[in-house]
Amino acid sequence: MARAAGAPLTELPGTALRIVRVCGTVLGYAVAFGPGALGARLRRRPWERAGACLTALLTSLGPSYIKIGQLLSTRRDLLPERVCAELGRLADATPPPRRAVLERAVRGAYRGHTWPFAEFGWTPVATGSISTVHFAVTLDGRRVAVKVRRPGISRVMRRDFRLVALAMGALQRLPRLRSMPFTVMHAQVGGAILRQLDFTAERTALGSLHANLREFPWIRIPAPLPDLCAEDVLVMEYVEGLARTAPESFCADARRAASRRVMSAVYEMLFVDGLVHCDLHPGNLYIEGNGSLVILDAGFVIKLSDPVRATFGDFFINMAMGNGPLCAEIIIESAASIADGCDLGGFRAELAGLVTETAGVVSKEFSLAKFAGRLFDIQRRFGVYPVPEFAFPLLSLLVVEGIVQGLDPELDFQAAAMPVLRRRNMPRVSVGS
Structure with a gap:
């Protein structure tokens, strides 16, 4: 296996293991759901189970693939309604980490500092592929939303990034595709996805969006609260009454x-x-x-x-x-x-x-x-x-x-x-x- 650009030698075993797991998961779902999908196709109802199967597969593969599913869920012009409805569950239906794991991560983020919350809801109000969001009340009585990065998610996403880099590098070597900037595209687009792990950058972006769009009274963007943020925790204003x-x-x-x-x-x-x-x-x-x-x-x-x-x-x-x-x-x-x-x-x-x-x-x-x-x-x-x-x-x-x-x-x-x-x-x- 060729070495992925920028991948430390110590990370190659982990990347190889990730490749095995991804391929094994896809193969497992193909074996488990393939006969049912073929039967549905023969009955001319091919989309009846496809959405649920695809959603389960993407959830099993992890955050990088869940992001793809979230994008596809908006494409009712390209995919059947039943498939889009199932994929839409990926927006907030990813199972959260166990409370003990979350609590260890959040309290660890404030180690050496005063615990800033009078109340903290350990059950998430929203669950994403990269983070969970929690309701909390600060010591001075402010109602806030606390976004917590999933423990260990950085390692998984970086391995997926290297996995895709390997695939892009292989495509770049094909004679008909040598002039296409696959590796540059992967570095920039994939790099942008990896930046979702950087809560410091997100805090800056959130503040900039809030400032840029403040002239529109019909747009609400929660402002970040920098004095309460930590490396793996982003604290912002809490928006009341959100409902889809x-x-x-x-x-x-x-x-x-x-x-x-x-x-x-x-x-x-x-x-x-x-x-x-x-x-x-x-x-x-x-x-x-x-x-x-x-x-x-x-x-x-x-x-x-x-x-x-x-x-x-x-x-x-x-x-x-x-x-x-x-x-x-x-x-x-x-x-x-x-x-x-x-x-x-x-x-x-x-x-x-x-x-x-x-x-x-x-x-x-x-x-x-x-x-x-x-x-x-x-x-x-x-x-x-x-x-x-x-x-x-x-x-x-x-x-x-x-x-x-x-x-x-x-x-x-x-x-x-x-x-x-x-x-x-x-x-x-x-x-x-």
Whole structure:
């Protein structure tokens, strides 16, 4: 087995063991559930058990794979409703650690300091793949939420990171894929996922999001309380009365208003602040009865560089206007690499056709996942590879797209971005070329 980039020699046995466990778990589920899945397919009910089986498999594989399931749970346009409903349980249904393990971790975080809580609820109010969240009351009477990193989770996720690095390195060696920046993509995207383990960085991101979006009275983001935080513990304001509300619980007007507020918040992050929440699945984004939004968990928040933010804004506004030729030029100019002998004329023509085809399409007829898939296919075939940072703004939109489509199928995603785009530095726009 080749050594994973950056993996200490002492960690290789642990990585090898993790590979065995992952492969063994997948094989075990295939043996246990394969016959039932085949029978369901023969009965023309292939999705009846698929969601439950997939959810159980991802839960067994661990946090890195649960994150994938959380993303997939929002994609009702791509997966059957029954599968998405089961995957949605991954948002907060991961079993918590035993109380003794949690208590040892939390009390250990404050070792050498005064215990800061008058009350602490050891039963989590929310349970995620990387952490649990608890209600507490401080010594001075403040009601707070305490996010606790799961003991041992860092070691598991870092081994998964190295496992994927090995796979990416192998793909990079295939003759047809040598020009694709797999290893760079893994370092940047995978590195961003690993940063969810860094509660100091999350505390900073949470404070920045809170400050950036404070002008919107309909957005609530809990502020961190730095004086109470520790390395493995993040303490923040407690948001009262959080409850997940199904879209059908709102009237049509309220659903439309909520969908526009969700997209306005995301576009503000993308095009104005450049600080992007990439994990707004239903466990981190709540819509309250009065239409207000509550945004939680800043673990997967990415700061876009100014060039990437500006380029993505340029591409998006020209996509909204149906200006395919300029969209092609923007991608060519910002590409991380272009294959030798690339047919740039053919690339321009195909991309222009894709943009023209999707301009002005409403939510129920437009799938960003399918658009991105076709875009990446065109780039792959012509050998025009984007900078890996472009994955983050696309990911933030992909996660919320499923939620917004459930709220308002008539929303024009592209038109909804125009008011925000006009408030930022005016992007490069031209007619044709």
